[in-house]
Amino acid sequence: MSAQSIQDQLSATILEVLHSAKSNGLLNCEIPAALTLERPKNRDHGDYATSVALALAKPSGKNPREVAQILIDGLTGNKDIESLEIAGPGFVNITLAKASQGAVVSAILQQGNKYGHGNSLNGVAINLEFISANPTGPLHLGHTRWAAVGDALGRVLSAAGARVTREFYINDRGNQMDLFGASLQAAALGQPTPENGYHGDYIHDLAKQIVADHPQAKSLEEFRDYGYALQLKQQQGVLENFGTHFDVWFSEKSLYDNNFFDHSMATLKSNGHVFELDGATWLRTTDYGDDKDRVMIKSDGSFAYFASDTAYYISKRERGADICIYMLGADHHGYVGRLKAIAACAGDDPEYNIHILIGQLVKIMEGGEEVKLSKRAGTIITLEELVEKVGVDAARYTLIRYPVETPMIMDVDLLRSHTNENPVYYVQYAHARICAVLRNVADLKISYGVDQVHPELLEHERERELLGALAEFPRIVAGAAEMREPHRIARYAEELAGIYHRFYADCRVLPLGDEKPSELHSARATLCAATAQVIANALELLGVSAPEKM
């Protein structure tokens, strides 16, 4: 069958009708390339509704209801459509024919775990960089948000057809590393932590580990390098356990070790945006809207952090990325201008080749008040601790279900003491419930599957609602990928779960008592199987498990 959803088909049909109305002289205005065709919130408004008549009223010089009528005349008789009506100021509400609406069930069962995947980003190579924490301490709550959202976004982009490289940038160069080494050294020698040094129990634990592994370690450099290796390994282990995978762990230091920086500098120079001033080497980022120009090589000959940013971007592009996505915390929003300018200075289109997502920081409530987080002061809540408290599924789901640009507050006490109130359980429960029903279906030897769809029997309001929701999934995935908003998947999963629960309450799947199994039972069981598949697919995109029993 066609991979095109019924909604896409309808869209195309409506556009055809409008174009032919134009060539027949019924409409004398431009026909838009795309139109809004959505599922109305109110079920009385049909399966789909379009407001295109309202939009075309003015340019065509007609009353919106007249335009709507033209559209209806053109659509009447279409085999996919059961009924049409004009509503309100000029909305056209469309109710689908049962067979057309039921076709989605076959599509889901045939495509299995690929249902929902699309090709909107086919052939696009995307470099997705997230977390990129300093290797000087454990990952904390801020990183955790990106660990969940970044991973989910990677899955969503892949589902839309993109070739995704997930990358973690390791800031393994500069003063912070030396400070880290000095802090470890001091801890090992029982000396006070240096000025601006790193505090916290983990420093002492790391120091002990280093002394145990390398009794000869004395110098700051030794402590720094051994500590770095241990800390990086710890971060990698925690992320692996969290279900977040990276394809590339990119060392900032490596940009200099193999002279890549000189190469990237040459690119920037040849584009004419590099200049010397006061003994320093600058990039003229103000050519592309940045607030001020940025220093790459300081007057003392050392590299500014910004130098790495330029080389790193160019590295990503030269390694094949069409689009570089950066996921940054809100405390780095001032970087947007300069990063976009780097892309422009490198000769790229800052509107296409680079995309920066700014995520608000997570606040955490415990004991009714906000916990102030500070790595230096040692008051941090780590990714590990959060997982210990609420589990991987709940942690990931909670972090993903909100758009990143909104600040979020996690109430640890609530998550800890009432874990079953978390929406993730609502969704997982729907999946487990369906699995239980299907186990019963199998026990009763009721057949279900692609050959048992029987769309004409699925006429209950709840069944139609469920079919409509299932058909939405591919659009949700494509939209989440396009907008880089994985939270849409979670919201959809919750809506689908809710619709299933309501269907379940109103529509009996199994035969009652000694009632004989009928085609309706098979049809409903098949509908259940399709729903379980879609819930599982949605959870898979979030990296959250879809349990068969809870």
Place this chain on the structure above:
RNA sequence: GCGCUUGUAGCUCAACGGAUAGAGCAUCUGACUACGGAUCAGAAGGUUAGGGGUUCGAGUCCCUUCAAGCGCACCA
């Protein structure tokens, strides 16, 4: 001072410029001697921070005021 982000139900948060602004939690009232009650049905809860504007139509776009958070280094 300049800039970015945010302001929606008691709380946490949704809502491609679309119809009566929605969920969950909390509160109240109900529902299986038949599929998993981690569920369902219902009630209550709102001047979408305030004020202007754009248009067929604004929580959404523009201007402005207020409030909160965060940035404005030859630090990383």
